[in-house]
Amino acid sequence: MHIPFLTFAFAAGVALNPFLASCAENSKHHPLPSSFGVLLFPAFEALDVFGPLDALNLFSAQRQLKLSLIAPTLDPVSTSPRSAAMNPFNSTFSESILPTHTFDTAPPLDVLLIPGGIGTRSPDPFFDEHLAFIREQFPKVRYLITVCTGAFIAARSGVLDGRNATTNKHAWADAPVYGPKVKWIAHARWVVDGKVWSSAGVSAGIDAVLGWIAEVYGVDIAEGLTLDMEYERHADPSWDPFAEHYNITDHLPSL
């Protein structure tokens, strides 16, 4: 494990030493990101949040990471559907997260993660504050990671305009409704366009965040976390049997 040495070396300001630079994975990502925020809203998809976060939870034992769970207020945020129409069997089956920060108190973030879920289909006025927060944060964060239909919220804020992105393949028909100016790539486990990493549906967020960790912190780190999770990682962003399953094609904006 050479990371503590490298961390020390960069902290000591010798990052430009050619020997160290050649040892470091992708020095363009330095200083390495440490401050993560997750945008929360009612009826988020649990795995969209906890899949990526569990990889990062494990990673936080190896280096200092900071997590902010961000919502309009500090009230618990639940996976529970927001309307009776979305809960036809009247189930009482949900989990809640306690936010750590509001939009007003969120600290500076290196990474903003936006999960998906049925709550992303809520009508526009409901998301006004979330969309404003994304617009305000987007120029400042170094990475925006969307999971599943989290890309719909990002698209609604406008920050994906003109960019390549992907989302949940079962929800594919709705992508151009929420993001008419987004180049929606059908066949992708995840898509990278500049600072934006967008993943396909639900479990794809785990692969996308492990792929992001591999790119930013190093493949050895990502492989170690994958082993710790006893997970079979899809490291190829073009691995996507679900695009075939749903027989979908790219949605490209008409210019």
Ligand SMILES: *[C@@H]1O[C@H](CO)[C@@H](O)[C@H](O)[C@H]1NC(C)=O
């Ligand atoms: C759910 O609740 C509604 C309203 O009380 C009721 O009309 C409906 O029959 C319930 N559905 C089930 C499956 O229990």
Ligand SMILES: *[C@@H]1O[C@H](CO)[C@@H](O)[C@H](O)[C@H]1NC(C)=O
């Ligand atoms: C966007 O996707 C298209 C089609 O896959 C590709 O040719 C292009 O290079 C991508 N652009 C960026 C900025 O990634």
Ligand SMILES: *[C@@H]1O[C@H](CO)[C@@H](O)[C@H](O)[C@H]1NC(C)=O
């Ligand atoms: C897949 O979609 C195309 C049009 O996008 C259509 O021509 C074709 O018949 C579809 N195939 C299947 C197996 O549904």
